Amino acid sequence: MTAHPQIPTATVPRRGFAMMLMIISSVIISFGGLVVRNVEFADAWQINFYRSLALMMAIFSILLFQYRATTFSELRSIGYPGVWAGAILAIAGIAFMQALTHTTVANTMFTLSAIPFITAGLARLFLKEGLSVVTIVAMVAAALGIIVMVMDGAGAGSAYGNAMALITATSFSAFAVIVRANRHVNMLPALLMSGVFVAVVAFVASLDALQVTLNDFLLCMLWGGVMAGIGNGMFIVASRHLVAAELTLFMLLEFALSPLWVWMFVGETPTSWALVGGSIVISSVAIRALIELRGFSRPIRRGRPSPS
Numbered sequence: 001m002t003a004h005p006q007i008p009t010a011t012v013p014r015r016g017f018a019m020m021l022m023i024i025s026s027v028i029i030s031f032g033g034l035v036v037r038n039v040e041f042a043d044a045w046q047i048n049f050y051r052s053l054a055l056m057m058a059i060f061s062i063l064l065f066q067y068r069a070t071t072f073s074e075l076r077s078i079g080y081p082g083v084w085a086g087a088i089l090a091i092a093g094i095a096f097m098q099a100l101t102h103t104t105v106a107n108t109m110f111t112l113s114a115i116p117f118i119t120a121g122l123a124r125l126f127l128k129e130g131l132s133v134v135t136i137v138a139m140v141a142a143a144l145g146i147i148v149m150v151m152d153g154a155g156a157g158s159a160y161g162n163a164m165a166l167i168t169a170t171s172f173s174a175f176a177v178i179v180r181a182n183r184h185v186n187m188l189p190a191l192l193m194s195g196v197f198v199a200v201v202a203f204v205a206s207l208d209a210l211q212v213t214l215n216d217f218l219l220c221m222l223w224g225g226v227m228a229g230i231g232n233g234m235f236i237v238a239s240r241h242l243v244a245a246e247l248t249l250f251m252l253l254e255f256a257l258s259p260l261w262v263w264m265f266v267g268e269t270p271t272s273w274a275l276v277g278g279s280i281v282i283s284s285v286a287i288r289a290l291i292e293l294r295g296f297s298r299p300i301r302r303g304r305p306s307p308s
Contacts, residue, residue, distance in 0.1 A: 018241035019250070025234035026253035028227050033105035034261040035223045036097075037268065042216040044097040049202035050220035051228070052093070056195035058229025063189060075189045081182040085175050086193025091199045092171035095164045103161025106259035106270030110278030111165035113255040113285055116248050118173035126177055138288035145280030152273035160189045183230050188236060195224075239244060245292040252282055 037113075039047060067074045078085075094126070099108040117139040123129040131139075150162045178188050212220075239247055259278075262268040270278070 014241045018238040019246070021234040021238040022242065022247065022250035023060050023253065025231045025238065026250055027257065027262075028234075029094075029231040030254040031227060031261055032223055032256035033100060033109065033258040034265055035219050035227070036100045037105070037262050037266045039216050039219055040213055042212045042220070043206075044101045045202045045205040046210060046212050046216070047220055048094060048097050048198050049206060050212065050217060051086070051224035052195040052199040052202065054221045054224030054226075055228050056192055056199065058225045059188070059192045059195065059232075062229070074186060075192070078185055078187065078189045078193070081178055081185055082187060082190045083193060085178045085187055085190040087197055088178065089170050089190060089194035090197035090201070091177045092168050092175065093194060095167040095171060099161050099164035099168055101161070102164060103158035104259070104261045104268055104270050104274065106278060107158065107162055107274050108165045109255040110149060110274065110281050111146055111162065111257040112169050112172070113252060113278070113281050114146055115169050115172050115287055116288075117142050117177075118169055119176045122177045122296075123180060127181060132292075134291050135290055138284040141284040142281045145277040145284065148277030148280065149274050152271055152277065191232065241292070245289040246285050248285060248289040249293075252286060255282060271302060 036047065042050075063071050063074060096108070099111075117135070119186060120129075120131060120135055124131050146166065150159065150166070175190075238250075242250075259268075259270055263270075
């Protein structure tokens with residue numbers, strides 16, 4: 001996702017500190033799949049409910065620390081764009097949990113690694129942003145990788161989970177496009193709004209069935225409050241000091257490490273075709289980001305060119 005204009009790396013301040021934050025953030029968030037696999041009895045809606053409550057508390061604490069007396073004014077300032085962004089992010093959160101509970105962590109995370117390309121495509125369609133030749137080629141390659149995983153999932157009975165992973169990626173990308181179209185709006189409160197939407201939907205879906213074990217409750221609190229809250233906070237800080245391609249490369253750590261943790265600790269092994277498709281997607285993202293960093297990307301001048 002490219003939420004900031006590209007800046008020559010030599011002029012970006014505090015890059016070393018920002019890179020360290022991105023690495024820590026990606027590693028922390030990468031344990032989400034392992035957390036889900038260690039939940040004993042809670043279903044997807046119960047997990048979403050308690051995880052969202054924890055995320056809401058974490059984001060509100062960050063806002064309160066950052067804005068203090070003007071926190072509620074900052075919340076109101078997001079307007080309709082922030083509300084829409086929060087709603088779309090809520091769809092992503094709900095679909096993400098459905099994906100994790102209906103297909104492997106590997107299939108889910110490999111599909112999510114295509115987010116930069118889906119974002120670029122949506123930005124081209126709705127914001128008239130230019131696409132580089134390298135980005136177009138990488139998007140086609142990533143699409144082929146996702147097709148391989150979806151076809152493999154259909155044969156293995158996890159087509160629904162793969163479809164939910166694709167909806168998650170598309171929703172995250174739509175959120176990124178809204179952010180790019182409203183760069184003057186602080187979208188951090190939109191994370192809080194998304195938590196509210198998810199909690200309400202999950203509450204209705206799990207009405208009279210919200211009781212969970214202490215183990216499952218603590219895992220949801222850990223995931224939503226500590227991992228997602230701290231991880232997203234670090235990402236927001238780091239994104240102010242790194243260019244888009246660097247952010248993309250560091251985000252790949254999350255997508256690559258998540259399947260590794262569940263393989264190491266719970267023995268969840270992805271299929272060979274899932275590994276093939278996932279490798280194609282991640283390689284496409286990595287190569288495109290590296291080329292962008294080296295300055296070899298040349299935009300197609302249609303509409304209003306912009307880094308993708």
